[in-house]
Amino acid sequence: MQAINQGNKKTVIVLGILTLAALALPLVGIPYQEYAMSVLTFAFIYTLLGQSWNLLGGLAKQFSLGHAAFFGLGAFATAACSSLGVPALISLAVGGVAVAIFSLPIGLICFSARGPYFTIITLAIAEILRIVFLWRPELSGSEGMLLPPSIFSTRIGIYYLTLVLTAASIFTFRWMARSKQGLALVAIGDDEDACSEIGIKVKYIKSSTLFVSAGMAAVAGGCYGLFTQYLSPNDVFSINYSLEAIFISTIGGIGSAFGPLVGALLVSLLEETLNPLVPGAHLLVLGAILIAIMFLLPKGLVTLFRKSDDKQGPRMQIKIKRRQPAA
Amino acid sequence: MDYSTLAVQLFLTGIFLSSLYILVTFGLTMIFGVMEIVNFAHASFAILGGYACLLAVTSMGMDPFVALVPVVAFMALIGWLTFEFFARYTLDVGDAHVVHYYALLLIISNILALIFGLDYKFVPSGLGYSQIEIGPFKYPLLKFIVAIISLATVAGLSLYLKKSVIGKKIRAVSQSKESAEIMGIDSLKIRRITWIIGVSSAGLMGALVGLVNPFSPYAGTTYLIVAFSVAILGGMGSLFGTIVAGFIIGMTESLFSLFLPSQISPVVAFVFIIGVLMVKPEGLFSRA
Helix, strand or coil: CHHHHHCCHHHHHHHHHHHHHHHHCCCCCCCCHHHHHHHHHHHHHHHHHHHHHHHHHHHHCCCCCCHHHHHHHHHHHHHHHHHCCCCHHHHHHHHHHHHHHHHHHHHHHHCCCCHHHHHHHHHHHHHHHHHHHHHCHHHCHHHCEECCCCHHHCHHHHHHHHHHHHHHHHHHHHHHHHCHHHHHHHHHHHCHHHHHHCCCCHHHHHHHHHHHHHHHHHHHHHHHHHHHCEECHHHHCCHHHHHHHHHHHHHHHCCCCCHHHHHHHHHHHHHHHHCCCCCCHHHHHHHHHHHHHHHHCCCCCHHHHCCHHHCCHHHHHCCCCCCCCCC | CCHHHHHHHHHHHHHHHHHHHHHHHHHHHHHHHHHCCCCCCHHHHHHHHHHHHHHHHHHHCCCHHHHHHHHHHHHHHHHHHHHHHCHHHHCCCHHHHHHHHHHHHHHHHHHHHHHHCCCCECCCCCCCCCEEEECCEEEEHHHHHHHHHHHHHHHHHHHHHHHCHHHHHHHHHHHCHHHHHHCCCCHHHHHHHHHHHHHHHHHHHHHHHHHHCCECCCCHHHHHHHHHHHHHHHCCCCHHHHHHHHHHHHHHHHHHCCCCCHHHHHHHHHHHHHHHHHHCCCCCCCCC
16 A cells, blocks of 8 residues: 555556455365465454554554454354344444453553553453453353354355455554554654653553454454354463464564565465474464564565665655645 | 361462462563563473473483483573574564564474474372371472472572672672673673573473473463563562562462362462552562
8 A cells, every 4th residue: 555655556456456366266266266265264364363463563562462352352242142143244343342342441451551561461361361261151161152154154255254354454554554543653652651741642542542453353353253153262362363463463564554464374374384294383483484574574574565765664654745835 | 177277288389389480480580680571481491391301201211300400401501592592682672572582482382382292291200199297287298399499499599699799790780781881790691691590490490380280382371471470569670579479479379279260370360460560560679
């Protein structure tokens, strides 16, 4: 999208082709089609999760290690709604909004801490949720929860749903990053105290961003539930999802709208190629890649796709409108 | 069971838990004090120590308590390697170092998962369920010995830090790196030593835990959070704070084990963390 600002026709064309290809995938009869759709669906779900983390971590440098909390809550909220007979799409929406509202008191708890302490407190919350859900049978216990089938339990249905949601998340991120809120977030990431000194409503901005972030992660969790039709607290609240969110965004492009997508595609690629050979090996490679990225390409893989004068990314894209001087 | 026996049981269990928590947090808080780094991979070093001990006992037939010595030596080597080839480069990164250390956590956990698989293992101690008798009270011998070893190590480290030249240098760098350097202390060397001590003590704690509880490559998360609780409650960087906080959290958890099923007991530590971070983020005793 930065490319559009710059009028780089080539990138726009490539993006357009890729989008059309993605839309057409379920319709053409290529070999391994179902497999590709499954892999891409998971990639899109991870992208949503990563994008939600990116809002806080990429823009405002609030590194959360507990996004699995919102992912898991969204999954269970959606599951609970659809078990009551609510249609899948509405369950998803209700889940997203419910978790977003729930994030407000959570934000109150988490944002009282800064820097690494924020990270620790978010981790603690995710772990508490995991243990509590595992413990209480009303909340699912160790047996987990099943979801009733819906249009979205078909491969095609969930594929298109996640594709559309991913596109929506990219637009949402870009819109937010370019808005005054986004600018404030970047400023908060740089120096929070200075921000409150000059009158930026730090608490409000952090909370509202968390609201959107939690909602997005919850929708990702809901899609996961609709797709796999079975949820277990040890799975959806596990630290793995929190870590995935971080890796995806950091490797792909922290603070960039397309970053999580690039990262998720890479992670899925690694997982599908390496897992059959040596289970778990992809995580190892991921760790190594992450370290390499942190030292060599700190802004993530998207920097490779940018023109050399644009390595900074979103921060430089905010255009200042000039009034025409009176003749 | 009458109340006095129960009380003694709870007390001894509290000491046992506290000793392990203090041991693992010691390294974490030292590393933070001297290097300003929150080592998210700390618990994976502990688990690594557990597996090292397992290997020593099962493949080399060593007695588990004798094996602790080579395990610590091995962990010191690991500490040196990870410092030279990794930690050293993360010192100037600032807040973003959290991501570096998550990556390290990932790498260590998954190397262990690849080598040992995901099922839970534990280190056989040869002591079974034998009990030690203290006056009229009985307590599992194994836990007793583990607690003694942990407390002795903590005491030894504290003494070392207080009295030895290097210990004083470590405390100096922890207070102010710049001032220490002006006084001629090689801060890189001190950081290396601190890191190695931190990693080794984590590994020792892991080996000791392995004797008592089954563990798996990813089991570190719970201990990581408990270590953070203790470190934050006591004040990151303060060793005395760690000791006090370790006892508080260990005793509280032991007490609550009466009312809560065992899977829930980590929640006690988590609630502590949240409470402390909301009310007094610097902890009880701020930076030594």
